[in-house]
Amino acid sequence: MSGAQRIPILKVGRVLVVPIQTDMDDQTVVHLQERILSELERTRARGVLIDISLLEMVDSFIGRMLSDIASMARIMDARTVVVGIQPAVAITLVELGLELSGVSTVLNVDEGIKLLRDEFDIEEREDDELFWGELNLLGEHGHRA
Amino acid sequence: MESTAIALENDQDIVVARGEVRTLAAAIGFRSLDQTRLATVASELARNIVKYASRGQMIAQPTRSPHGREGLRLIFEDDGPGIANVEAAMTDGFSTSKGMGKGLPGSRRLVDEFTIDSAPGRGTRITVVRWL
Numbered sequence: 001m002s003g004a005q006r007i008p009i010l011k012v013g014r015v016l017v018v019p020i021q022t023d024m025d026d027q028t029v030v031h032l033q034e035r036i037l038s039e040l041e042r043t044r045a046r047g048v049l050i051d052i053s054l055l056e057m058v059d060s061f062i063g064r065m066l067s068d069i070a071s072m073a074r075i076m077d078a079r080t081v082v083v084g085i086q087p088a089v090a091i092t093l094v095e096l097g098l099e100l101s102g103v104s105t106v107l108n109v110d111e112g113i114k115l116l117r118d119e120f121d122i123e124e125r126e127d128d129e130l131f132w133g134e135l136n137l138l139g140e141h142g143h144r145a
Numbered sequence: 146m147e148s149t150a151i152a153l154e155n156d157q158d159i160v161v162a163r164g165e166v167r168t169l170a171a172a173i174g175f176r177s178l179d180q181t182r183l184a185t186v187a188s189e190l191a192r193n194i195v196k197y198a199s200r201g202q203m204i205a206q207p208t209r210s211p212h213g214r215e216g217l218r219l220i221f222e223d224d225g226p227g228i229a230n231v232e233a234a235m236t237d238g239f240s241t242s243k244g245m246g247k248g249l250p251g252s253r254r255l256v257d258e259f260t261i262d263s264a265p266g267r268g269t270r271i272t273v274v275r276w277l
Contacts, residue, residue: 023160023163023164024160025156025157025159025160026156026159026192027156056167056180056181056184057163057167057181057184057185057188058185059163059185059188059189059192060189060248060251061188061192086181087178088177088178088180088181088182089181091178091181092178092181092182092185092255095182095251095254095255096185096189096251096252096254096255097237097250097251097254098251
């Protein structure tokens with residue numbers, strides 16, 4: 001059995017960047033999934049950006065890993081973006097019957113970071129509004145009492 | 146070109162099988178999309194063998210049709226438990242493990258010919274062909 005290859009996980013601001021630069025065996029895929037989740041917990045990152053632009057093939061196993069990471073990250077309050085799917089890979093995934101459900105896909109890393117940042121900003125604005133809204137409500141209650 | 150046999154027993158063998166298929170497909174002259182389709186089929190069917198039968202092999206044969214058309218034939222064979230209901234296994238959504246049932250029906254859509262020969266206790270042999 002092979003030792004799992006080491007795929008880097010880089011923290012850039014509030015985002016974990018995962019550049020996959022080599023074909024991975026299944027064991028490496030499973031380890032990568034676990035490592036991303038533990039890094040999310042450790043670093044409190046809010047986004048995961050997985051760059052697969054160098055992957056020449058995504059089969060059902062790797063495709064399911066991408067969907068699973070997105071679902072699990074979501075539960076941990078982080079968004080996942082998959083970057084740079086090659087056209088041949090995208091066509092093959094659809095023919096295979098995989099939809100990568102729950103995964104946002106963009107063409108390059110810049111767009112991926114921008115998408116995640118926009119989401120953070122919207123969420124932060126909503127958090128702010130909620131916060132001030134609650135304060136106002138408290139104020140009103142206080143006044144009424 | 147000669148045919149190549151690759152033993153399938155573990156995760157690494159699946160990677161070797163799909164890499165070999167891509168290289169052969171490129172050598173035959175398949176365009177990049179077809180190389181990806183063939184490598185993906187090899188990955189799915191090789192994994193089925195490692196997962197369900199523990200061991201088996203893939204044979205990759207550059208081939209030529211009676212009309213002189215070039216292609217690549219891949220044979221996946223094992224002496225594993227076999228498939229009791231081949232028709233059901235070829236249906237989208239069917240799976241006996243956590244495979245989500247994409248493997249066989251999905252693979253069939255990626256090739257021009259797909260034949261499966263299997264029975265319980267007799268192992269499985271799947272032959273696929275994609276023409277150039």
